[in-house]
Amino acid sequence: SSVLEIKDLHVSVETDQGAKKILKGVDLTIKQGETHAIMGPNGSGKSTLAYAIAGHPRYEVTSGSILLDGEEVLDMEVDERAQAGLFLAMQYPVEIPGVTNANFLRTAKTAIDGEAPSIRTWMKDVKQAMADLRMDESFAARNVNEGFSGGEKKRNEILQLELLKPKFAVLDETDSGLDVDALKIVSEGVNRAKQNTDLGVMLITHYTRILRYIKPDHVHVFVNGRIAEQGGPELAERLENEGYDRFLVEA
Numbered sequence: 001s002s003v004l005e006i007k008d009l010h011v012s013v014e015t016d017q018g019a020k021k022i023l024k025g026v027d028l029t030i031k032q033g034e035t036h037a038i039m040g041p042n043g044s045g046k047s048t049l050a051y052a053i054a055g056h057p058r059y060e061v062t063s064g065s066i067l068l069d070g071e072e073v074l075d076m077e078v079d080e081r082a083q084a085g086l087f088l089a090m091q092y093p094v095e096i097p098g099v100t101n102a103n104f105l106r107t108a109k110t111a112i113d114g115e116a117p118s119i120r121t122w123m124k125d126v127k128q129a130m131a132d133l134r135m136d137e138s139f140a141a142r143n144v145n146e147g148f149s150g151g152e153k154k155r156n157e158i159l160q161l162e163l164l165k166p167k168f169a170v171l172d173e174t175d176s177g178l179d180v181d182a183l184k185i186v187s188e189g190v191n192r193a194k195q196n197t198d199l200g201v202m203l204i205t206h207y208t209r210i211l212r213y214i215k216p217d218h219v220h221v222f223v224n225g226r227i228a229e230q231g232g233p234e235l236a237e238r239l240e241n242e243g244y245d246r247f248l249v250e251a
């Protein structure tokens, strides 16, 4: 089984005023099959961590490393990271005009596996995954995320997760903007992926609500570009009651 190790990661983002330091030494190890919740206030750097793992060109890793089974992820191109088994569900999924969802999924699957999936099993898998996520079949023929509601975009991210079958998934606020029914459907999708493929999950969230449906093994509180505190699921319950004030005062 695989392991993702983030070691003393420092990341800056390019802004109009120059480079701004966001991550200030993040250490985190996730084994396949584990779920780690990353919780923290807005602006604490959670998405920056997600982008650094995925390889977003605007986020510069100034020191530290990210190892997947001992291999340096930071030396890999974005597509190589996906092939190695990393997946990012974005906080704000992008629209891709001119590319149908069906085409996008099949092209991504082919690129990641290094060969095209057999048409019959693929069609069956796509239909099944869409039905499980209560997505109408018409979403296959529509352009990726174009005109999708916020909730539909989040479902579409989990559709990709279920079909591409990564080893590790970073889910960046997949819960935000979902009503309770959609939250359950999306959570069930993540839990299926955990069961079927022994997925390791980095579940980034501002709220504790999703943790009722996706049970974390570990909880990390992220404040000001660092992990300020770690614990088990009970830490999430504390945060639900106390909020982030205590950490913000200390920071």
Ligand code: ADP
Binding pocket: 013, 014, 015, 020, 022, 040, 041, 042, 043, 044, 045, 046, 047, 048, 049, 058
């Ligand atoms: P979170 O996901 O925890 O809300 P982010 O990682 O999105 O936090 O942002 C962390 C900090 O970095 C914020 O202060 C944000 O404004 C800043 N930041 C992130 N990306 C950019 C960018 N492209 N340009 C300028 N500032 C940015």
Ligand code: MG
Binding pocket: 042, 043
């Ligand atoms: Mg935010």
Ligand code: MG
Binding pocket: 046, 047, 048, 091, 172, 173
């Ligand atoms: Mg964010």
